[in-house]
Structure formats: structure tokens, C-alpha cells
Amino acid sequence: MVTGWPDRRLIDLFGIEAPILLAPMAGAGGVELAVAAMAGGALGSLPCAMLTPEQVREQVAAVRGRSQAPLNLNFFCHKPAPAPAQSRWLAALEPYYREYGVGLPAEPPPLRAPFSDAMCAIVEETRPELVSFHFGLPDAPLLDRVRASAAKIIASATTVAEARWLDARGVDAVIAQGFEAGGHAGRFLPADPAAQMGLFALLPQIVDAVAVPVIAAGGIADARGVTAAFALGAAGVQIGTAYLHCPESLIGPGHRAALTSEDAERTVFTNLISGGFARGVPNRLIEELGPVSPDAPPFPHATAALAELRKAAEARGRTDFTPLWSGQTARLARPIGAREFTQRLISEALALLTQRASAPILAP
Amino acid sequence: MVTGWPDRRLIDLFGIEAPILLAPMAGAGGVELAVAAMAGGALGSLPCAMLTPEQVREQVAAVRGRSQAPLNLNFFCHKPAPAPAQSRWLAALEPYYREYGVGLPAEPPPLRAPFSDAMCAIVEETRPELVSFHFGLPDAPLLDRVRASAAKIIASATTVAEARWLDARGVDAVIAQGFEAGGHAGRFLPADPAAQMGLFALLPQIVDAVAVPVIAAGGIADARGVTAAFALGAAGVQIGTAYLHCPESLIGPGHRAALTSEDAERTVFTNLISGGFARGVPNRLIEELGPVSPDAPPFPHATAALAELRKAAEARGRTDFTPLWSGQTARLARPIGAREFTQRLISEALALLTQRASAPILAP
Numbered sequence: 001m002v003t004g005w006p007d008r009r010l011i012d013l014f015g016i017e018a019p020i021l022l023a024p025m026a027g028a029g030g031v032e033l034a035v036a037a038m039a040g041g042a043l044g045s046l047p048c049a050m051l052t053p054e055q056v057r058e059q060v061a062a063v064r065g066r067s068q069a070p071l072n073l074n075f076f077c078h079k080p081a082p083a084p085a086q087s088r089w090l091a092a093l094e095p096y097y098r099e100y101g102v103g104l105p106a107e108p109p110p111l112r113a114p115f116s117d118a119m120c121a122i123v124e125e126t127r128p129e130l131v132s133f134h135f136g137l138p139d140a141p142l143l144d145r146v147r148a149s150a151a152k153i154i155a156s157a158t159t160v161a162e163a164r165w166l167d168a169r170g171v172d173a174v175i176a177q178g179f180e181a182g183g184h185a186g187r188f189l190p191a192d193p194a195a196q197m198g199l200f201a202l203l204p205q206i207v208d209a210v211a212v213p214v215i216a217a218g219g220i221a222d223a224r225g226v227t228a229a230f231a232l233g234a235a236g237v238q239i240g241t242a243y244l245h246c247p248e249s250l251i252g253p254g255h256r257a258a259l260t261s262e263d264a265e266r267t268v269f270t271n272l273i274s275g276g277f278a279r280g281v282p283n284r285l286i287e288e289l290g291p292v293s294p295d296a297p298p299f300p301h302a303t304a305a306l307a308e309l310r311k312a313a314e315a316r317g318r319t320d321f322t323p324l325w326s327g328q329t330a331r332l333a334r335p336i337g338a339r340e341f342t343q344r345l346i347s348e349a350l351a352l353l354t355q356r357a358s359a360p361i362l363a364p
Numbered sequence: 365m366v367t368g369w370p371d372r373r374l375i376d377l378f379g380i381e382a383p384i385l386l387a388p389m390a391g392a393g394g395v396e397l398a399v400a401a402m403a404g405g406a407l408g409s410l411p412c413a414m415l416t417p418e419q420v421r422e423q424v425a426a427v428r429g430r431s432q433a434p435l436n437l438n439f440f441c442h443k444p445a446p447a448p449a450q451s452r453w454l455a456a457l458e459p460y461y462r463e464y465g466v467g468l469p470a471e472p473p474p475l476r477a478p479f480s481d482a483m484c485a486i487v488e489e490t491r492p493e494l495v496s497f498h499f500g501l502p503d504a505p506l507l508d509r510v511r512a513s514a515a516k517i518i519a520s521a522t523t524v525a526e527a528r529w530l531d532a533r534g535v536d537a538v539i540a541q542g543f544e545a546g547g548h549a550g551r552f553l554p555a556d557p558a559a560q561m562g563l564f565a566l567l568p569q570i571v572d573a574v575a576v577p578v579i580a581a582g583g584i585a586d587a588r589g590v591t592a593a594f595a596l597g598a599a600g601v602q603i604g605t606a607y608l609h610c611p612e613s614l615i616g617p618g619h620r621a622a623l624t625s626e627d628a629e630r631t632v633f634t635n636l637i638s639g640g641f642a643r644g645v646p647n648r649l650i651e652e653l654g655p656v657s658p659d660a661p662p663f664p665h666a667t668a669a670l671a672e673l674r675k676a677a678e679a680r681g682r683t684d685f686t687p688l689w690s691g692q693t694a695r696l697a698r699p700i701g702a703r704e705f706t707q708r709l710i711s712e713a714l715a716l717l718t719q720r721a722s723a724p725i726l727a728p
Binding site for chain 1 (some may be wrong): 555559562564565569572582583596691693696
């Protein structure tokens, strides 16, 4: 196979066909999306932050039954705050509870959980080729066990300082997550959210700061973006939002419609959905309360009080409380199958990356 | 001269050597910076928003006496709000007034002024090859006079909608100003500041939306950035922050030091300095009041109440109230002369843009 990738480090390191990673998207990705992206030539990822260990085991088995390609398991590494008093948050939601005739869920729903001993045992058992972490890294004993499993380890950085921190702890590659990325920003060291960097600025500064290969994430949805990321020094790219459009993603019809609407041009960071900062298309809650509220409890606790509201609204076909996660480039992508999207992306990127091989240098 | 620019539209349209524009930076740019950048091969710009018509005439004459290259004059097009009641703003500043023993200036200082009949007469007289506008466009009668002067007209867009608006009014090129850009965001149509797009996302969406060439701005400070901008569809780039480092810029030593400090990795949008949203390194005022305050009067009125504070602090060698405008890539650039910087940038960018002409396509 002819290839023109200008940087082969990730291809060799991960044993993959092309340096394109399907972003792990908790709640939106899964077996079907991973298998289709892998069939197209991308590195498949399973988002595990909202799964039980048993579900992870089942999903890995399902993927392995359909693909021999390398697989990435993604985990969160936040340190969950104890469940806080929510009186101000409940007061803010009270008008919606009245409108929909619901309240707090009888049983608290499962929240995004951090990487644990039980999950680590699943990694040791299922032997994914890659493990990626969001919100930092697990403590050294767990990290050492993951490394001993032979998995390559990668993690997200939203600042140059975070990239240096990860590099110093021996990750195999750093994901430079630009401010454009949809879903949760992976920030884990103290930093002003107002100072987040766009990928154009963040990527070359991280490339200059670390020794390991850098994977660009946030704002990349087509072959132009892949080519630009390589120009800025990336060794590969991680793509999320573009894959949300694919029929294999698990998002509902309201979320799907939002991604192609004009509203997708004005995504914002909000803390209303989970308590953590995450980018999405504004839903009714965000429009009415503003994207950021001091009343929302810290990550991941804001979710619980919204669970019944979301369910009731979605039953009426509404996205009033549904997370409409999206990066800033939703409108660059279209709803085609993940396999076809990946194949096209790779062939178009290779064409762009090598087209100058045949273009003459002009003398005016 | 051999050139490998992949897109020659701006070179031909503006009659320039290379599709690199020196960003007009009110208060920081001027004759020396413009002449040096032009000598290196960039399109020179004079920021005119804080000048009198007579000063513009003098500066154009000074540039013309030293360079035959095309010149861009930049103007603001805001609709100034009437001077508002400032009691809350003055109350917020009161502790600083006490500390420095100053108050409101005896005479209100000159504020950033919009393009006017008098300025238009200077354009007609001095015949710049380009006129660029920030915060939209002037009303049709003035715009028609500028067009009749034979100047090419360009203007900034911070959203896809603004780019379409400018394209529909017949600009010759659109500047896609990414969220990474230092100084004032050129937003002029109603839009949530929280929804600003990074250049990686904004640029290709604007390229897809308009017929005219697009100039990428914000986050570009080296040859990698130039190359990436072209990959995303730009026909040229506008560079500001990197030129601030040059000895020809008019910024003071405190601002200069801030650009190379670690603080330059955490620039923020603030409305404290002018009332409008602009990106810079946090000074003491921003650190203490937070970057955005509802008490700051609207653009451009916040400046007046800070004038004496700034003067008094700078006299003590401090930047407590000094605008430390900077984009997110200050740390990618170094303090070298603007001519040398431009020459290096052009030759390095051309090398990157054409290097693949000699790279073989590998079969693994």
C-alpha cells in the first residue's frame, strides 16, 4: 500500500494503518462506531467512563470478534468530589421540575466514574493495544499495571504545562486537546478556563515542549484539518464530532439534528450538564440559565438532578436537557457511515499531503 | 524569484511579494514597524484608529518616503455608544485611585474613533493600496468613496455569518479572525462571546462560505502556522503578536517582558481595558477584578477612567493597568527585527510548503 504520511511515528508505535484516532465519546461511541472506524483504517476507541467493568469486557469481546485491528480503551481519571449539597442547583431547576412534573430520580443514576482497580483488572484481562486517559493519569500503582499490560498509554493535555506533566510521567503520546473540541475538556491542572487555547496555538507549543509524538484533537473534521494538524507538528489526529454524524453513533435524533443546524456554529462550554466544562450546542437549559452557573455542583454531580428531566423531555421529542456535545466543526462533516468517512478522510488527506509532490515550483 | 505559494490570489490582487500581512495594532504599530515588515516582504499596515487625520497623513508620507511597497490603512467601524454613567466603574477603581493618588483625567483622553468623513478624505488624498476595517464596514456612502479611491477593501469576521455579511457587501477579501488573536475581537454582528471559534474551526467554514479569498488571523506566529493556514484554505495570513516582539513595535518594556513570560500562555479576553472584548496577558487589574466585569462601560469608554492609573503605574515601572495585548502564540516568536522576522518567515514557509516536492512517497 502506498502511503504518504509525513510522520510515521504513531503508525509504527501503535501498529495502525493511518494516524487517525476515533475519539472516545462516552454515551455516543460504542462497539458499532469503533468497528466501523477500524474497518475504514482508523484506530478504534471504546469510551469506558460510563460503563461497568463487565460492560467493558463485553464490548471488547464484541469488537475483537469483528476486527483484528488495534483497540483503544478510554478512561477518566478525575478525583470525584463527595456529593455536595445541591439546594441551589435544585432551586434553579425547580421551574423545570414543575413544568415536566418530575423531580430527583428515585435512584441516583450511575455517574462518570474514574479508572479503578476493577477497571485495571479488565485492562489486564482484555489487553487493549492502547489505553487513553482523560483528566490526567491514574495514580502510579494503577498506571504501572496498565504499562505492564503492554498497552501504549496516551492522555489529553489542554495546556503546555499539562503536556509537560504527562511527558514527565512517561506517556507514549500526548493528545493536544484544543478549545474547539466537543465534550469534556480534559483539563486536570489548575488553570483559568478563560485562558483555554485554540488548537492552532496549543498544538505547536506542545510539540515544542514534549519529546513524545503529539496527537491533535479539537476542530478537525475533514482532510484539510488533518493536513493542517500535520503542518503544525502533529503526528496524528483524534476526531470526535465528525463521527457523531455517523449512523453508528449512539446519539438521539435531536442531537443529530442539532449537529447540522445553524446552532452548531455557536457551541459553548457549559458546566450545567455534568458540573465539568464541556462543549456542546446550547440546549434549552443552557439558553435559559446561561452556559456557566455557579449553582451547578462539581463534576460529575450535576447530572443526577437532570436525569428525570432529560428522560421526560426526550419522551416528548425534545432536547431541553439533553447534552448536545459537539466541537466547533460539526458543520464540516456529513452523515455518512463511519467506515466510508474514515476511508475518504484518509485518501483525501493523503492526496493533500502529497499533492505538492507533483506541483511545480513556479517562477512568476 | 522562485516562489512556491500555493495560492497566488492575494499576491496578484494586492500586488505584493508574499501573502503575509502585518496586522494593524493600534498603539503598538506605526511607521517603523510597517516599513521594516514591508522591507522583509510583508504587506505593511498602519493602525489609524487612535490617530488624527493629520497624523495619518504624516505617517503615510513617512512610509511612502521609505518604501514603494503597497500599504494598508486600518480603521475601526464601531458605532460609539454615548458616554455612559460610570459610577459603578469608578467605584470599582476607587481602591486603585487611592493607592496611586490619582483620579479621572482632567481632560478626557482621545478614544478609539470610528472611520469618518475626515478620515475618508485622507484615504482619497493618500491613496493607500488597501484599506482594512475592524468591527464591520462603514456606511455605504463612505465605503463607496473608499472603493472609488481604488483601494482594495478587506475586513475582519469572527463568525461565518459575519464573513457572509462582508462578502455580500463586496469586500475584496475576508480576514477570518480566530479566537486566538490578540487585541480587539472584530465581532460586529450580535453573537455570544462564549461561542467564539478557534481559527482551526473558523477558517475552513469561512472559506466554504464566501467567494473571495480568506486571510487567516489569530494564532499564527511561525512558518508552521502559515503552512497550516494554507492547508485550511487560507489565501494569506495576517500576523500581529509575533511582530509585537520586534524592536520596531511601540510597546513598553513591561508589555515586552509579558510576551516572553509564562503568563503569555494564559491570555484572556477582557473588557476592562476599553469596554470591548480584547485578548491580552492578564495585568494586575484583570487578575484582581476578573477578566470580564459588567461594571466596565461599553467600548471604547472604559479607557478614560484608567488613563491616570496607567500613567502613574508605568511611571513606577509597573504594568498594573497597561494593556498587555497578545494573541495565544506570543511564546512561539522571538525579539528579532521585523524585516528579518518577515524574511525568515517567508523563506521557512516556502520551504515547508514545497518540501514535499522532493519527498518520495513511501511504500511501507
